[in-house]
Amino acid sequence: MKRWLFLVHRWLGIALCWLMALWFFSGVVMMYVGYPKLTQGERLRTLPVLLEACCQVPLVTVFDAVGEGGRIQSLRLTSIGGAPFYVATLPGQRYVTIDAGNGAVLKVVDAAQALRSAAPFAPGRALVYDGSLAEDAWTHSKALAGHRPLHRISDEAGWLYYVSSASGEVVRDVSPVERTWGWVGAWLHWIYPLRGGSIDFAWSDIVIYSSIASALLALCGILVGIMRWRRRAYANGLHTPYRSFLMRWHHWLGLVGGVFVLTWVLSGLFSMNxxxxxxxxxxxxxQPPLLVKDFTGLTPAVALRQLGEAGQQSVELVWQPLAGELFALSFNARGGQRLIGWRQGGEVFSGHSVESLAAAGKAMLPEASVVDELLQENYDWHYFSRDEHTMSGHLERPLPVLRLRFDDPAGTWLYLDPASGRVVQRLDAHRRVQRILFVFLHSWDWRFLLEKRPLWDVLLITASLLGFLISLSGVVIGWRRLRHRSREKTRAV
Known part of the structure; x- marks a missing residue:
């Protein structure tokens, strides 16, 4: 058994230590520069204020243009390339865009339209159309599936903008910093060199089984390291039997940081679900779809005027149903929100009552009962926000939030935002376990540490450096082993 531990550790190390070294190095880069994304704040800042005269097309005309029997999942009034448009989201990540001025459907998003769409993101900068593509190094996200193919635009400052061929909107921007550091950060960390080519179909399995093999490598290394350590010194006067400087340090580093390596690789595996x-x-x-009959009441022009009178300069309207009523959620360019009741005389208000929000949440899971209801004022273990560049940084986590715990078999928790009426997070027992096995163990996002920065940075970089040195020393040891075997074979011949 001991011999097998040594052999498994040796040959898995030769095969995988280089990959693990890249994981640790790229992981540190990702602490500060993440995979590109277009955040809500970035998008809203590019939108002009919606004027009353911008949207004379009746909403019934919008529904007729969409089709689908007048049933859609969501509807927004926004601006694309500086002009007002309605964007309807349909089941299956499909989109229909309608000109708010004349009711025409945007059927084809060509190069000229893509350039117009990207222009507000690069004011005063020259734009170049780089062509249409299915995906590239910065657009592997599943969230973009309904927008492909994508039009890519570049500007003179080195930014990239990706425009949806379905909706005509910019759906991703990539800064020069993200482009530079992304190659040695997320692109390496997630083994994205294997994405987009002939073996793209196997990418997920490659990552999963590489992680399993790396975890086995780390576990064997921990066991071998413990077995090779002696409380009483060896003949060489040390507690390790290795005479080579590199082997001694590999042994000691493994004893100190081996557990971190194991938990980090396992948590990376769990990220793949x-x-x-x-x-x-x-x-x-x-959550029932939007129906044309629900839109009787206000017109967009009247709603925009009343919102303006209440001090809200709207750059986007999103229609939001709640408990059988319809509301429009208004955003200004800074992300500030106000609500207006669509069939309630156009009342502008700042948020829903806890009672109405709780009733709406209960109706979303009618087969279960609520066992706990809490208006949460602070972040906690399961509900928290991260910096924009992180993997979950694009997810909105407003406060306060209403948390409803249900007694359904899945153990569902719903988090609803009073300011908008939206479900901002749904957790069940499985996802709460994943929160520990992946999110916590992989990025140490314990609120105590995140609020005590740079303590979090120091601890995570130190642990990553340990893992990197263990892996790098393993690469050198493995190379020497292979070179030695090659020389022995040469001599035998």
Whole structure:
């Protein structure tokens, strides 16, 4: 058994230590520069104020243009390339864009339209159309599936902008910093060199099984290291039997940092949700689609005027149903929100009552009962926000938030935002376990540490450096081993 531990550790190390070294190095880069994304704040800052005269097309005309029997999932009034448009989201990540001025459907997003769409993101800078593509190094996200193919635009400052061929909107921007550091950060960390080519279909399995093999390598290394350490010194006067400087340090570093290496690799594995182990099979929330009959009441022009009179300079309207009523959620360029009741005389208000929000949340899971209801004023273990550049940094986590705990078999928790009426997070028992096994163990996002920065930075960089040195020393040891075997074979011949 001991011999097998040594052999497994040796040959897995030769095969995988180089990959693990890249993981630790790129992980430190990702602490400060993440994979590119277009955040809500970045998008809203590019939008002009919506004027009353911008949207004379009746909403019934919008529904007729969309089709789908007048049933859509969401509807926004926004601006694309400085002009007002309605953007309807349909099931299956499909989009229909309608000109708010004349009711025409944007059927084709060509190069000229893509350049117009990107122009507000690069004021005063020359733009170049780089062509259409399915995906590239910065657009592997599943969230972009319904927008492909994408039009890529570049500007003279080195930014990239990706425009949806479905909606005509900019759906991703990439800064020069993200482009530079992304190659040695997220692109390496997630093994994205294997994405987009002939083996793209196997990328997920490659990552999963590489992680399993790396975890086995780390576990064997920990066991071998413990077995080779002696409380009483060896004949060489040390507690390690190795005479080579590099082997001694590999041994000592493994004893100190081996557990971190193991937990980090395992948590990376769990990020992939292998074999869907974190899927509970819970039913979808009951949220009815928008229907044209719900839009009787205000017109967009009147709503914009009343919002303006209340001090809200709207750059986007999103229609939001709640408990059988329809509301429009208004955003200004700084992300500030106000609500207006669509069938309630146009009342402008700042948020829903806890009672109405709780009733709406209960209706989303009618087969279960609420066992706990809490208006949460602060972030906690399960509900927290991260910096924009991090993997979950684009997710909105407003406060206060209403948390509803249900007694359904999946153990569902719903978090609803009083300011908008939206569900901002849904957790079940499986996802709460994943929060520990992946999110916490992988990025140490314990609120205490995140609020005590730079303590978090120092601890995570130190642990990553340990893992990097263990892996790098393993690479050198493995190379020497292979070179030695090659020389022995040469001599034998």
């Amino acid at each position: 292998p074999w869907r182990i974190f899927d509970s099979g819970a039913p979808a929330l009951r």
